[in-house]
Amino acid sequence: MIGEGACDNPFLARSVVNISGMSFGAISRPAIQALSRGAGEAGCWMDTGEGGLSPYHLEGNCDLIMQVGTARYGLRNPDGSFAPEKAQEIARFVKAFEIKLSQGAKPGKGGVLPGAKVTAEIARIRGIPEGEDSISPNRHPDIANIDQLLDRICNLRDLTGRPVGVKTALGDESFMTLLCEAVLRRGAQDAPDFLTIDGGEGGTGAAPQTLMDHMSLPIAEALPMAVDALRDSGLKDRVRVIASGKLVTPARAAWALCTGADFVHSARGFMFAIGCIQAMRCHTNTCPTGVATHNRRLQRGLVVEDKAARVVNYVRSLNREIDMIAHSCGCRHARELGRRHVRIVETAGRSIPLDVLHPGA
Ligand SMILES: Cc1cc2nc3c(=O)[nH]c(=O)nc-3n(C[C@H](O)[C@H](O)[C@H](O)COP(=O)(O)O)c2cc1C
Numbered sequence: 220m221i222g223e224g225a226c227d228n229p230f231l232a233r234s235v236v237n238i239s240g241m242s243f244g245a246i247s248r249p250a251i252q253a254l255s256r257g258a259g260e261a262g263c264w265m266d267t268g269e270g271g272l273s274p275y276h277l278e279g280n281c282d283l284i285m286q287v288g289t290a291r292y293g294l295r296n297p298d299g300s301f302a303p304e305k306a307q308e309i310a311r312f313v314k315a316f317e318i319k320l321s322q323g324a325k326p327g328k329g330g331v332l333p334g335a336k337v338t339a340e341i342a343r344i345r346g347i348p349e350g351e352d353s354i355s356p357n358r359h360p361d362i363a364n365i366d367q368l369l370d371r372i373c374n375l376r377d378l379t380g381r382p383v384g385v386k387t388a389l390g391d392e393s394f395m396t397l398l399c400e401a402v403l404r405r406g407a408q409d410a411p412d413f414l415t416i417d418g419g420e421g422g423t424g425a426a427p428q429t430l431m432d433h434m435s436l437p438i439a440e441a442l443p444m445a446v447d448a449l450r451d452s453g454l455k456d457r458v459r460v461i462a463s464g465k466l467v468t469p470a471r472a473a474w475a476l477c478t479g480a481d482f483v484h485s486a487r488g489f490m491f492a493i494g495c496i497q498a499m500r501c502h503t504n505t506c507p508t509g510v511a512t513h514n515r516r517l518q519r520g521l522v523v524e525d526k527a528a529r530v531v532n533y534v535r536s537l538n539r540e541i542d543m544i545a546h547s548c549g550c551r552h553a554r555e556l557g558r559r560h561v562r563i564v565e566t567a568g569r570s571i572p573l574d575v576l577h578p579g580a
Contacts, residue, residue, distance in 0.1 A: 221315060221459050222382025222412035230314040230382050232282065232482065234263035235553055236472060236537045238530075239463050239484035240286045240317070240386070242270025244332045244341045244353065245424030245501060246490075249521040250510045253493045255279035256523065257530020266484065267293075269319055269330070269355060271344045272309055279527070285313040286386070287375070289329060290355040292345035301361070303378055310379035315412070318371060320359070323388040323421030323464055326435040330355040331425065335504045338513050365401040369409045376412075384413035384459075388421070388435035391572065395448035407457050415484060416445045418464025422487040424511060425502040438464035438475070440570065446479030455479070467491070469540035476541070477556045492533040493526040 222229040238258055243251050245268065252275045258265040259279030266284040267276055271293025276283055287294060293309065296302045306316070321327065332341075332353035342349035362368050368385065376383045387394065402410040418438025423431065436444070442462050449455040462475040463484035472483045487495070494508040506512040509521030538553075545553040548560045 221384075222376075225408060225410075225412055225457075226376050226382050227380035228314075228382075230282070232264060232314075234261065234482075234534060234538055235476065235541055236483050236485065236534055237263045237461075238265040238489050239486035240266035240268035240284075240319070240322075241424070241486050241490070242268035242286075242292075242332075243273045243275065243344065244270040244336060246511050247506075247509060247513060247518050247521065248273075248275050248340075249518050249523050249526075250490075250493055251275040252278050252523045253521065253526035254489060254530055255281050256527035257492075257534070258282070260527070261531040261534035263534045264314065266317060267313075270332070270341070271346070272312060273340075273344050277312060283313040284315045284317050284384075285309055286317045286319050288319045288355050289357065289359050290345075290347075290353070292347070292353075292355075295346045297346065299360075306375060306379055310381050313381065315382040315384065316375055316379065317384045317386050317413075317415060318359070318362075318368070318375070318411075320362075320368075320385060320387040321417075321435075322386065322423065323417040323419045323435045323438075323441075324423035325426035325430045326388045326390065326419075327357055328426065328430055329357040333425075333502060333504070336513055341513070365397045366405075368398075369401055369405060369411075372411050373409055382412035384415060384461075385411045386415035386417060388417045388419065389441040389444060390435060392444055392448065395445055399448050399452035399454060402454060403452055407454065410454060410457050413459040413461055413481075414445060414449075415461040415463065416441050416480075417484075418442070418462075421464045422490075436570075438462055438466070442475060442478045442480060450479070469537055469544060472537060473541050473544040473553065473556060474561060476545075476553050477558055477561045479558075481554075488533065488537075489530060492529045494521055 256279035258281035264282035269288025334352045339349045372383045419435035459481040461482045462480035467488035495510045501511040509518040541553045
């Protein structure tokens with residue numbers, strides 16, 4: 220359960236593995252249709268990403284998490300300000316809201332959907348002009364500190380009756396420390412209902428190579444940091460944790476559960492399921508597989524029924540094999556997995572801050 224006791228409509232999430240945020244805009248209409256139908260049949264949720272809610276998300280009757288990005292696509296007035304009545308309208312169709320602060324592939328950077336990909340339909344759904352670059356700022360204009368973040372969470376939860384979570388990448392312990400301190404000061408009712416922790420290895424439709432390669436902590440460091448902060452503050456039962464960042468195989472997903480995640484998000488795992496060949500052209504509108512293009516001719520390569528079945532297979536196989544790993548450890552269910560079940564082969568890859576390694580400079 221997500222948001223139990225904290226909102227009018229808590230969300231009973233049925234699958235450990237779920238579809239991470241990928242916006243309609245970054246990926247195509249048939250890609251969204253295949254993911255929605257696959258998620259509906261497999262019983263997992265689909266996160267909309269920051270591009271708003273389209274009719275195609277609704278086709279599969281799946282559980283949906285509506286992401287609130289910095290540009291608030293789908294939830295904005297023409298001047299870009301937050302539109303509460305749109306949030307209330309959308310709450311009829313989605314199970315929860317996720318306020319996105321950052322993602323691992325490009326922390327501290329906003330986003331651009333190039334004008335070539337801003338079709339009339341995408342412009343209408345996002346609430347922006349057609350054919351012009353669609354720019355997400357690097358931060359929420361009305362969230363400058365943790366208290367304003369918690370105010371926004373409480374406001375959206377009251378407005379919609381749905382659980383509200385936060386997605387972020389981490390650079391060090393400070394965000395979690397500030398968050399837990401503020402929640403303990405204000406009371407657990409003001410906490411986010413879930414935290415989506417995205418590792419630096421997370422994917423994206425478009426980001427500067429330097430940020431993709433070098434910025435934000437990998438999930439192997441960020442996840443234990445987030446879980447430990449919640450546990451130490453007595454908030455682990457209140458706040459569900461979703462982990463993402465190359466968690467595409469059962470073993471990686473099981474590692475996340477052992478570390479303390481409640482759910483796993485995958486973006487590129489599902490892109491592969493619907494035919495992505497990593498042509499690396501998401502930003503050019505010429506994706507040869509139809510996954511990340513709005514060119515109708517190229518989209519014909521993505522047959523929705525066929526790919527929806529692959530999404531179902533992927534979710535079912537991952538969940539089944541995570542359970543198999545759990546059984547092999549002597550657990551009845553994957554949720555019984557704990558840190559004692561994992562051994563990590565240590566490498567030189569573990570990082571510590573430079574000013575701890577070389578203090579005083
Ligand atoms: C094509 C594509 C589009 C994405 N769009 C969004 C988005 O709109 N909002 C967001 O928070 N993350 C977005 N992401 C990032 C994923 O939600 C997730 O954080 C990251 O990809 C996880 O890593 P994975 O691909 O290894 O699973 C996108 C990723 C991809 C590959």
